[in-house]
Amino acid sequence: MSPLNEALIITVVGMVTVFFILFLIIFVGNLLIRFCNKYLPEEVRVKKSDKSDDRAPQIHRAIEAAIDVFTKGKGKVTNIRKL
């Protein structure tokens, strides 16, 4: 077989293979997305209750005491906000 004929055959085989593999990637990729959407949907993260809530009254009292000492009894806590 002449080199030119061989090159033509390689061209056809090469391009068909490249297209085939990338078609396959599209097919497999779509399949994978559908599979994951159905069986592995993203875990919904449930926000855990803040444990510090249980200790809130103590924290409030500690802050109030600190403010009382710092302002020498003049200050008053009206609102506590987590920044």
Next chain:
Amino acid sequence: MEEILSKLYNMTAFSGMSWQVVLMWVIAFILLYLGIKKEYEPLLLVPIAFGLLLANFPGGGMGIVPAENIVLEGERYKNLFEIANEYGIMNYLYYSLIKTGLLPPVIFMGVGALTDFGPMLRNLKLSLFGAAAQIGIFTVLIVSLLFGFTLKEAASLGIIGGADGPTAIYTTIKLAPHLLGPIAIAAYSYMALVPVIIPLVANMFMTKKEFKINMREMDKLYPPKYQIKNLRAVKIIFPIVLGSVTAIFVPSAVPLVGMLLFGNLVKEIGAATLRLSEAATGAILNTATIFLGLTVGATMTADVFLSPKTLGIVVGGFIAFAISIAGGILAVKIHNIFTKKKINPLVGATGLSAVPMASRVANEMALKYDPTNHILQYCMASNISGVIGSAVAAGVLISMLS
């Protein structure tokens, strides 16, 4: 006294000087200038240029000797100690790291760990343009036969059109190792010139109306079929499945594609394999790049590089590159004839590899015509699939010709 002076003269490099050697130094200086000052792919061009310089110091013993020098009777080869002893450390490095085909897959592993398949998974259909843009490889394979290249040399020349340095080097090592230097230089030079070549070809083949096709608006008009609910899971499973599929159909592409996907997998797993991913993209990739560059540069001794074939490689490489870009653009144009959802042909232009520079250039071009038309994500889809496409094309060439 005269004898001492003669010995002194022979001890220096002056005794081996010729115009060819000086010309090679000039080429090395130009490449160093392009790498350092112009920042054309400096990570590779600087080591390649310096390897070239080292190889062309007469008496330095850093030039790579032809493979015939290390072949023994009975299809056996000299061992590495003999190679190091007879031809020096650069030949030791070349025959252990390059000739064995070790470094390109190692670099591919690092590239995989740096690659995000997310844009491709979100726009899977655009992967097809990564296939269309491989046409330059095969066109130049045919054309270069007419200019006196052998079939294996023509295939190595054509693979420059894949715009992927490690793939071009790997294919050339397997098919035409004597052309490794000029092909590596041409591949990396044209990759550095992507900001010039893509606009040049795109302006030749695209109309103003096509430049203005807004991909996001098209997505709003014709939304994709599936939304990915768990991208992380898809990204982890994808390299495993893709690697298996490619290995079954094109086993010869496995060294490149397999390592690319392994690198990607350790990146996507996250914290559990973070150390592996960091090693792949850090120390390993950098070390491999240094040795690849230096040894490839050292193959370019004056007697190998200064031949008409080098000129053919420079011209042929450019044509392969340009045809690949044009192939991607034309594939999109054909697609647009048959579908309502139009695609900006610049997405096709990025079907050749050169990740992510090709996508960035295409995005900037689209923004020039419409400041709201951000097409980077879409270009990355075809760009990344181009990496796989060129590795598959290399696999086909190697399996059919070696």
